[in-house]
Amino acid sequence: DAGVIQSPRHEVTEMGQEVTLRCKPISGHNSLFWYRQTMMRGLELLIYFNNNVPIDDSGMPEDRFSAKMPNASFSTLKIQPSEPRDSAVYFCASSSGGRISGELFFGEGSRLTVL
Amino acid sequence: QQQVKQSPQSLIVQKGGIPIINCAYENTAFDYFPWYQQFPGKGPALLIAIRPDVSEKKEGRFTISFNKSAKQFSLHIMDSQPGDSATYFCATTGGGNKLTFGTGTQLKVEL
Numbered sequence: 001d002a003g004v005i006q007s008p009r010h011e012v013t014e015m016g017q018e019v020t021l022r023c024k025p026i027s028g029h030n031s032l033f034w035y036r037q038t039m040m041r042g043l044e045l046l047i048y049f050n051n052n053v054p055i056d057d058s059g060m061p062e063d064r065f066s067a068k069m070p071n072a073s074f075s076t077l078k079i080q081p082s083e084p085r086d087s088a089v090y091f092c093a094s095s096s097g098g099r100i101s102g103e104l105f106f107g108e109g110s111r112l113t114v115l
Numbered sequence: 116q117q118q119v120k121q122s123p124q125s126l127i128v129q130k131g132g133i134p135i136i137n138c139a140y141e142n143t144a145f146d147y148f149p150w151y152q153q154f155p156g157k158g159p160a161l162l163i164a165i166r167p168d169v170s171e172k173k174e175g176r177f178t179i180s181f182n183k184s185a186k187q188f189s190l191h192i193m194d195s196q197p198g199d200s201a202t203y204f205c206a207t208t209g210g211g212n213k214l215t216f217g218t219g220t221q222l223k224v225e226l
Contacts, residue, residue, distance in 0.1 A: 004158075033214075042204075042216060042217070042218045042219055043159070043204065043216040043219075045213060045214070045215070048213065056213060091158050091159075093158070103149070103161045103164070104159075104161070104214060105160075106158025106159050106160065107158055108156070108157055108158050109156075109157075109158055
């Protein structure tokens with residue numbers, strides 16, 4: 001199994017630009033999560049989907065952030081417009097089963113730097 | 116609101132030592148307590164997990180101790196090795212599908 005695949009691995013952009021992060025979950029997994037990791041705030045859950053439907057987006061910082069999951073094998077996290085404080089590592093994770101077992105499979109992350 | 120408090124923030128031990136990382140939670144509805152290990156440049160990966168119906172779980176050199184009445188759980192690494200140097204996160208979940216992580220502990224095992 002290829003695991004959770006994220007792209008790009010690194011993104012450097014200027015303030016005000018649109019950023020799109022992409023994720024391919026593990027085949028057969030029906031839950032997908034977007035986390036943000038910073039030194040100050042640790043790992044924060046932004047949003048999660050179950051069977052492609054957003055279940056909880058209470059962690060999305062503000063309207064500049066949006067996430068979609070058009071099908072079971074693809075999700076995007078978009079930031080528009082980006083700001084320097086959005087600089088972080090963004091992780092996508094997936095899991096199987098309707099009731100979380102605690103085992104999330106994480107991708108290697110997308111490191112975003114907003115100048 | 117921090118639902119799980121993790122300590123210490125960083126830890127340095129000698130090879131063969133037994134580092135201990137502690138977590139305290141607030142919500143008694145939490146019913147699953149995993150520990151994740153993260154190496155630099157990688158995503159976190161599940162290391163070991165426990166449910167509150169047992170007080171201890173061992174997997175190889177890793178042990179979770181769970182104290183339900185105190186609402187605390189800890190990770191012990193026996194015979195620690197330099198390859199164990201990583202960041203460790205405790206986490207909790209209960210009654211839903213959200214995993215809340217602690218703030219992480221950077222462990223360094225020196226030769």
